[in-house]
Amino acid sequence: MVTEQEDVSNAVVELLRKTVVRLPQDVEDAIRNAYASETDEVPKMQLKAIVDNIDMAIKGNTPMCQDTGVAIFYVDLPKGCKVDVGEGIVEGVRRATKEVPLRPNAVHPITRKNPGDNVGERMPYISRRIHDQDYIEITVMTKGAGSENMSQLAMLTPSQGLKGIKEFVLNGVLRAGSNPCPPTILGVGIGGSSDIAMKLAKEALLRPINVRHKDPEMAKLETELLEAINMLGIGPMGLGGKTTCLGLNIEYAYCHTASLPVGLNVQCWAGRRGTVRIYPDGKATYPTHER
Amino acid sequence: MPKRIKTPISEADARALKAGETIYMDGIVFTGRDEVHIHALEYLEKGKKIPVDFKGAALFHCGPIMKKVEEKWVAVAAGPTTSSRMNSLEPGFIEKFRPGAIIGKGGMSQPTVDAMKEFGCVYLAFTGGAAVLAAKGIKSVEGVEWFELGMPEAIWILNCDNFGPLTVAIDAHGNSLFADVNVKVKENEKKARAKLGLS
Secondary structure, rough: OOOOOOHHHHHHHHHHOOOHHHHHHHHHHHHHHHHHOOOOOOHHHHHHHHHHHHHHHHHHHOOOOOOOOOEEEEEEEOOOOOOOHHHHHHHHHHHHHHEEEEEOOOOOOOOOOOOOOOOOOOEEEEEEEEEOEEEEEHHHHEEEHHHHHOOEEEEEEEHHHHHHHHHHHHHHHHHHOOOOOOOEEEEEEEEHHHHHHHHHHHHHHHHOOOOOOOOOOHHHHHHHHHHHOOOOOOHHHHHOOOOOOOOEEEEEEOOOOOOOEEEEEOOOOOOEEEEEOOOOOOOOHHHOOOO | OOEEEEEOOOOHHHOOOOOOEEEEEEEEEEEOOHHHHHHHHHHHHHOOOOOOOOOOEEEEEOOOOEEEEEEEEEEOOOOOOHHHHHHOOOOHHHHHHHHOOOEEEEEHHHHHHHHHHHHEEEEOOOOOOOOHHHHHOOEEEEEEEEEOOOOOOOOOEEEEEEEEEEEEEEEOOOEEEEHHHHHHHHHHHHHHHOOOOOO
């Protein structure tokens, strides 16, 4: 048996359903911990609403948030993969929009015309790589616009250095304030070039928030920034409280000696990400949603 | 027991609410976000007919996921959207249409706080992302107007029962929980900067 395009679209429908209904374990745990540790009445009620909503979404097999994002996919393909994964994903998104359902979010950027199926020019957006495994791996982040709209790029000068990076992240959180549905998760991309820094900032959100960067210096910076941000007291929904940020992940790349690009991607509390692996026999597993 | 309030909301009802209170809502709620604000103000200016009456209404900054079940619309997920996107439009909207409450998330800027004070309107914060909880408070979908704007941007007419919890975050007396938090955040920023070794 070989993987068919239909296996891909079936897997993508299921992947999108699982992803919009249930959070990955690390994010869910962080929210429950924030709820347990909050003492003030107003933020406690915000976190209770979030925790209740998480439970109700699972129970009803319903999207946890009405903003199911635009479909941005990361795909790892086996060498010599013959199946048209791109077409399979497009078909999967179309079907999931009806079957899950997802909110039809994708519109023409200028006319704002909504085709109603989340498919349009370059959307779904797919990044492809080749890997050494025999399976196709597809990861999706269904990210709402409230948080995405708070994302930013800074082209710092090398002399601004580490302090400049810290300043940029802190100011980004202050500027975002109550808008991105805090408690947030932050992805920080350091280095590369303007486009790479933003790409890394988003890809940083693919790592579980309880896993620190493998480079001890970056790991230290992740913890330091997170602790400082949680001193701000913006709190859940910007109504004050202990938890402003659930987690902060950094990814970096070497950059030009004359540049220091930094990207900040802001993710709401609903840090939805999901992965499916499609094996050569067409069978699919969902490692982010196995519980 | 938290207070329950029924729409339409009179100016006196709105002025009786105090920042920090938790309330639940019953009755008709209209959704409306960017495009509804733009269209309603444009229609009014051109003297064109607006399909719903916003006077005393609860306007919900929300672009829901709706599903048609046997010819009837059902709300699947209906949490609030970021209200600050409507910052530039809301003061004019409140002045022209006189809604009793705006429901949203994240708060709104000072000109809206001022308009709410002047015309007797409140801002009710619903927890962002809590879309299933919100849908539970929607008993039925009574109809949809301006559907051509797309599912997220249309006016959905929602019949609500015990919709909430809603936090009175901006009252009709110029008080804003968000402004209060901002004052504290400014103070806390100094500590956060010190921790990061920033001057």
